[in-house]
Every structure is written in C-alpha cells, then in structure tokens.
Amino acid sequence: MTFVAHVVEFLVIAGILAAGALAAAFVLGRRYVRRHWRLVRGHVVARSAVGALTLVAAGSERRAARATPEELSQGATSRVRRRMWTAVEDAEAAVTHASAHDAPVAELPSVCRSLRGVAEQLDGLLRHERRLPRAVAREDSVRRQVAEVIGAARDVQAAALRAGSDATEPQLRSLVSHARDEVDIVSAALSRMRSIAQTH
Secondary structure, eight states: OHHHHHHHHHHHHHHHHHHHHHHHHHHHHHHHHHHHHHHHHHHHHHHHHHHHHHHHHHHHHHHHHHOOOOHHTOOOOOOHHHHHHHHHHHHHHHHHHHHHHHOTTTTTTHHHHHHHHHHHHHHHHHHHHHOTTTEEEEEHHHHHHHHHHHHHHHHHHHHHHHHHHHHHHHHHHHHHHHHHHHHHHHHHHHHHHHHHHHHH
C-alpha cells in the first residue's frame, strides 16, 4: 500500500469518526435542551426576553402596515423583497379565505397568479440589483414597480376582505336575530317563574 493510499484511508476514517461525533453531540444537545427547556421557559428572564421580542415584532408589523407602498419599496434589497412577498402572500391568503367561504371573488385568484408572476420577475431583478457595487447608480424603475405590486396586492387583499365580509353578513344577522329570540324566550320564562313563585 502506498503512502497516498494510507493518507486517504486515514482521512476517510477520521471523517467518519468526526461525523459520528457530531451526530452524537447533536442528539445529546437536543435531548439536554428539551429536558431543561421547561425550566428555562418558566424563568423570569426568558419570559421577559420573549415578551420583548413579541413587542418588537408587533411594532415592526404596525409600522409596515402604516407605511405606503413607496416607503416599503425603499431600503435594503433583502427587506424590500421580503415586504413585496409578504404583500403578495397576504393578498393570496385573503382571496383563498374568501373563496373558501363562498364569497364572490370573481377574477381575484387570476389576479393573484399574475401578481405572483410579476413579483417573481421583480424578485430576480432585485437580486441582481443587490450585486451591483455601491458606486453604481441604481435603476429607480424597479423600485417603482415593486411599489406598484405592493399597492396592487393591498388592493386585492382589501377587495377579498370586503367580499368575505359581505358573504358572512347574512349569516351573522341570522345568528344575532336567533340569539335575540333565545334571550327573549329565556327572559320570558324567568319572568313567568318569578311571577309563579311570588303568587305562592
């Protein structure tokens, strides 16, 4: 056996042993974390940290909801891409929900598919834009188109919410009317029982 063969054999065995050690460390570490997670989760510091992270996330969501599409299309490329996809996915979710509850969504599913197609093209352009050096002037038309996609996605989401609300309104009115009738029946029965108790 040559020296090179011995080296290759040694490297293969070392690699197998290293992979086995990493797998064992992962399993033992995961078991340790699971066992002690209940203790950590109940600790005041852990609860405070989770609460703070929740507040920060809620604050950023509120700011994003108040921001205009033009504001959302500015800033770091990765954030702009994430904001665009969030708008498109929110619109798709609203249309899917409205459609599942028999709301009149007309061509909104088709519009969502078109929005997704345009968003995929813009996502590719934004990824290429990210690779440009800082000194190179960036094309504003891409950001303007991202703003238009976000605005259109918000319009679709609002239309789907209106359609869903219109579809549930008759059911809600029927439910409220039925609940009032039941409350009236129970009230009349209670009044009758009180009057019978007073006569005796």
